[in-house]
Amino acid sequence: MGLEIYNSTVQAAVNWARKFSLFQYPFVTACCGMEFMSTAAPKYDLARFGAEFPRFSPRQADLLIIVGTITERQGPALRRIYDQMCEPKWVVAFGVCASTGGFYQNYSTMPGADQVVPVDVYIPGCPPRPEQVLDALILLQERIQRGEGHSQIVLKAEAGHDVPIAAIRPRDKGPQAAPIGTQPHAVRPESAK
Amino acid sequence: MSQLILDRLVATFTGGELEQIGTQHGNEWARVRRDAWRTVCAFLRDDPACDLKMPTDLTAVDRLSREPRFDVVVHLYSVTKKHRVRLYAGVPEDDCALDSLVPVWPGMEWFEREAYDLYGVRFRGHPDLRRILMYPEFVGHPLRKDYPKEKRQPLIRRSGFPGKPE
Numbered sequence: 497m498g499l500e501i502y503n504s505t506v507q508a509a510v511n512w513a514r515k516f517s518l519f520q521y522p523f524v525t526a527c528c529g530m531e532f533m534s535t536a537a538p539k540y541d542l543a544r545f546g547a548e549f550p551r552f553s554p555r556q557a558d559l560l561i562i563v564g565t566i567t568e569r570q571g572p573a574l575r576r577i578y579d580q581m582c583e584p585k586w587v588v589a590f591g592v593c594a595s596t597g598g599f600y601q602n603y604s605t606m607p608g609a610d611q612v613v614p615v616d617v618y619i620p621g622c623p624p625r626p627e628q629v630l631d632a633l634i635l636l637q638e639r640i641q642r643g644e645g646h647s648q649i650v651l652k653a654e655a656g657h658d659v660p661i662a663a664i665r666p667r668d669k670g671p672q673a674a675p676i677g678t679q680p681h682a683v684r685p686e687s688a689k
Numbered sequence: 690m691s692q693l694i695l696d697r698l699v700a701t702f703t704g705g706e707l708e709q710i711g712t713q714h715g716n717e718w719a720r721v722r723r724d725a726w727r728t729v730c731a732f733l734r735d736d737p738a739c740d741l742k743m744p745t746d747l748t749a750v751d752r753l754s755r756e757p758r759f760d761v762v763v764h765l766y767s768v769t770k771k772h773r774v775r776l777y778a779g780v781p782e783d784d785c786a787l788d789s790l791v792p793v794w795p796g797m798e799w800f801e802r803e804a805y806d807l808y809g810v811r812f813r814g815h816p817d818l819r820r821i822l823m824y825p826e827f828v829g830h831p832l833r834k835d836y837p838k839e840k841r842q843p844l845i846r847r848s849g850f851p852g853k854p855e
Contacts, residue, residue, distance in 0.1 A: 568824070568841060568844055569823070569844065571843065571846075572845045575845055601839060602838055602839060603838065603839065603841055603842070604822075604823070604841075606841075607841075610847070611843070611847060612847055614847070
């Protein structure tokens with residue numbers, strides 16, 4: 497009993513620290529990047545919420561912000577970046593394209609980044625206003641404090657705790673992408689010959 | 690506007706290389722026989738009266754029910770004379786190939802790769818004809834009218850999502 501109280505108190509303190517020290521990795525692919533820059537710039541100032549530094553290495557980041565349209569071709573790269581991040585980690589889908597594919601309903605666009613990585617917070621909008629982004633960040637902070645981020649739940653379940661949310665998937669390993677650069681690039685499909 | 694170009698073409702190519710010429714909205718166009726494609730383009734580039742040194746675009750059109758099925762279109766512009774012309778070449782489906790324009794304008798390399806990627810028109814004499822936008826694993830050519838417009842070919846999916854490869 498005493499240990500559990502100790503654990504929960506420590507967890508609350510750790511989560512409090514985590515939610516105010518988000519190191520973001522902006523995966524910017526499209527026009528939403530403009531709005532992301534605006535959010536990160538002094539006027540709206542993402543840094544007020546502790547998300548101060550964009551780290552351009554996934555190994556130093558714990559918040560993946562997917563900004564813009566994800567194509568099927570980018571899927572393996574996105575998954576690889578997510579796999580490289582240290583746990584616990586969180587994902588925000590910025591804009592309708594990253595959330596659902598947006599108005600692209602065709603052969604090349606992935607219908608939402610959650611097809612390859614688990615997304616914690618979705619921000620609608622085309623593009624979303626900076627206020628929405630800040631709102632999403634606060635929402636994410638609340639989830640982090642409650643320990644309800646995808647990777648937090650996975651870590652808890654792996655440590656043998658009862659996980660409160662029934663809908664949790666088994667640990668999301670996903671298919672590993674083939675190493676970039678090893679795929680034969682000049683191979684032409686049979687139908688094209 | 691550029692009737693001069695059509696006049697030059699008609700005067701030069703008398704062996705049936707020009708299948709059709711016309712004007713639409715003030716823009717002149719010519720339909721070129723497939724085997725004269727490169728010759729006509731090289732002439733328009735080198736002829737001092739035409740001086741069409743700048744190819745602004747090359748793409749293909751799928752006219753599914755028509756024969757020949759595909760049109761390859763090139764837009765040419767003259768920086769010095771400030772006139773332009775549009776050339777077509779019909780490409781049938783069963784022999785979906787056309788002479789490459791890379792020997793005439795090296796900048797056509799990526800345009801032809803795009804037309805090959807999205808329409809499946811092969812360009813003879815192209816130095817490096819492979820897909821440019823879609824990934825090498827992609828099967829088929831997505832801008833062909835008989836390609837289902839929402840048919841995705843995912844490279845990767847999380848577990849539990851539809852369309853998961855493997």
